[in-house]
Amino acid sequence: MGLTSNKVLVLAVLSAVLLFVGTVWWWPRLARRNWRAVIGRIGLLLVTQVAIFASIGLFANQAFGFYASWADLFGQESGQGVVVFHGGRGGSDGGPLQVVDTQPVSVSGGTRPQIGGQIQKVDIVGRTTHIATPAFVYLPPEYFQSRYRTRTFPAVTILTGYPGTAAALIKGLHYPQTAHDLSKNGQMQPMILVMMRPTVAPPRDTECVDIPGGPQTETFFAKDLPDAVSAHYRVGKKPGSWGIVGDSTGGYCALKLAMHHPESYAAAAGLSPYYKAPIDPTTGDLFHGNKEMRNSADLRWFMQHK
Template identity: 35%
Template sequence: MSLTGTPFFATVIALTVIAVVLPLAVWSKVRGPAAVRAAVRVLMVVFAQVTAVAVVFVAVNRAEHFYASWSDLLGTGKYVTAAPDLGPDGLGGKKVEEAPKVRQQFQPVDGVGGRVRKTELDGKISGVKGDVMVWLPPQYDDPAYKDKKFPVVELIPGIPGTGKSWFQGLKVHEVLEPLMKSGKVQPFILVSPRAMLLGNGDTGCANLPGKVNADSWFSVDVRKMVVDNFRASDEARTWGVAGYSAGAYCAAKLAIAHPDRYSAAVSLSGYNDPGQE
């Protein structure tokens, strides 16, 4: 049962109602020795407290999408298939332009309106396998733009957080779409890859040989997938990266480390103090 799904939310609400009604119905009817009566009543109070906290947690998580699944919450998800030493450029001696094209299938994202689509990407350079969400601007299917290659902004969520946090929680596409339609903002593609790659741990978007190649996942594999599947420019001057919280640190780090891949970064509530742990 999904953490963000309606059935789970309804189940938690039902349990909360039961937890409130149960003590009212049986509190004075509990029988047995004094210790047993006290223990049963304590358990009813604890049950009520646990369900109250659970319903708030589930409601907030449904709105902001911090955890997409139980594996995200428990930190048991497996998204790293390999983590070789890829060297300082994060390419491991490979040339991206010579690699076979990555062709992906995309599906609509539940709970998110508009033109948001999702795919499961198997990163051939990084060794990371995870979901990536893509939103295409309203002009993408306009015949007047059929020959245009669009700029791209890569969106990195905080930890915890998923790509859906940007679209369901922050509703970034709902804010941008009318601005693009009116001409106040030039059209560009949004792409938000999975950021929680090591359970609930923060990778810092770094390449850690033997553990995870998060940098190469964001700056190589995801970029290549977008360019191979959409009319997206591959020039650094047309790519930006944005993030909030831990994702903001990643955005600044990736842009500074790879000026040949990104020309701009946006840090929202980020932390960049070198002395900060």
């Protein structure tokens, strides 16, 4: 059973409830002052609290999408990341972007793409960085309507925090549903959303940095991702066609990418971002002693000196 499955959450909640009831039931019998009773009380309290906190943690993870799997939670995920050699090809037909699944948007009439749009699950391989990562792409209803068949659309890259799960952008933050409703009400123009997490080389937190001798994450997001999406979908070619937004780590990445690569991203927004790449056990050595790279990853320094 997966970390985000309802079965795991229900099992954890039931365990917590049963342990709580068991504690109340057995407490009078454990009220004695011998060592066995003391150990019994400690054991029941400890196990019950662990079950309660596990239930709360699982519920919060489902709601906010912090971790996508058990391997992700324990820092053992390595299924996606840097492709050692991919020949520059993204799939059997040679494209850098492959659609692997589709799903409707949770809006009224959403089963019809012409009314609700469509969410496509895709695999993307960077032609220059050879980074492979999954993503979700939201296509607005207009994308499927015949009168717009020659129209191009602006695109926005949306990034989660670290480690994050892209599905939370759909189920938790409702980006496609919000985009659909705002567009329908004339509050924004129809646009393509590319939803993903910045963790493209799990379990490492690359902070969207081109790591010397490691994943070239900044180049992937600045060049490979827009190129792959534009090659597959009808994305506008004019300057200003791309924007980027993210929260936490994704917010830092969004601001940095727009500042470093205005030719790729004309606008950016960071939700609860920070402004300097941290160095901790999840990131490892990002700069390998390169002071210029370290300074460039500090957005306040970059604004003052560039």
